[in-house]
Amino acid sequence: SQELEQSPQSLIVQEGKNLTINCTSSKTLYGLYWYKQKYGEGLIFLMMLQKGGEEKSHEKITAKLDEKKQQSSLHITASQPSHAGIYLCGADQAGTALIFGKGTTLSVSS
Amino acid sequence: ETGVTQTPRHLVMGMTNKKSLKCEQHLGHNAMYWYKQSAKKPLELMFVYSLEERVENNSVPSRFSPECPNSSHLFLHLHTLQPEDSALYLCASSQGVRRGETQYFGPGTRLLVL
Numbered sequence: 676s677q678e679l680e681q682s683p684q685s686l687i688v689q690e691g692k693n694l695t696i697n698c699t700s701s702k703t704l705y706g707l708y709w710y711k712q713k714y715g716e717g718l719i720f721l722m723m724l725q726k727g728g729e730e731k732s733h734e735k736i737t738a739k740l741d742e743k744k745q746q747s748s749l750h751i752t753a754s755q756p757s758h759a760g761i762y763l764c765g766a767d768q769a770g771t772a773l774i775f776g777k778g779t780t781l782s783v784s785s
Numbered sequence: 786e787t788g789v790t791q792t793p794r795h796l797v798m799g800m801t802n803k804k805s806l807k808c809e810q811h812l813g814h815n816a817m818y819w820y821k822q823s824a825k826k827p828l829e830l831m832f833v834y835s836l837e838e839r840v841e842n843n844s845v846p847s848r849f850s851p852e853c854p855n856s857s858h859l860f861l862h863l864h865t866l867q868p869e870d871s872a873l874y875l876c877a878s879s880q881g882v883r884r885g886e887t888q889y890f891g892p893g894t895r896l897l898v899l
Binding site for chain 2: 679705706708710715716717718719720723725763765767772773774775776777778
């Protein structure tokens with residue numbers, strides 16, 4: 676079965692700094708989703724990537740899909756306290772639903 | 786964000802109780818899902834419904850019983866739960882169940898089994 680590994684598990688950055696979170700799949704990625712979760716709450720959809728080399732941006736968050744490496748990265752530019760939370764990647768697999776990584780917990784210190 | 790709502794938000798129950806979780810989606814979607822999120826574990830898919838028909842059941846114990854009366858509502862009936870069932874239960878919906886269909890999540894129900 677497919678597995679998603681996220682790195683790092685957690686990180687603390689100073690406000691204004693850039694950061695990158697990675698999501699690596701054990702199998703070919705057909706669709707990769709990024710979500711953000713505040714502790715104990717639901718997942719907020721950020722963006723979806725489907726094609727190798729695809730890159731999407733929303734405000735200060737950019738996600739890329741490297742299909743050959745079976746990997747996606749999420750980059751945040753000039754981090755703010757509002758970026759703090761848990762970032763989860765999810766992937767389409769055979770069947771009907773997504774599988775998810777364990778998440779990366781981001782803290783932003785002001 | 787009120788596309789997918791869940792009630793109650795918090796629930797404490799004893800192992801002999803019977804309770805139900807409710808999920809409602811206002812997005813006009815045809816597929817609905819139940820996930821379980823435990824500490825330090827990836828989200829675990831429990832059930833998938835498409836057009837009110839169950840299409841996936843991920844080896845979930847029978848003490849969890851789903852119900853989908855229409856495409857907008859999804860219930861999870863709970864009885865004789867165990868303490869290890871304490872977790873955040875998330876509902877999601879999507880337009881369909883094909884690849885590339887984005888799932889939108891509710892705020893979750895935090896369940897504590899004593």
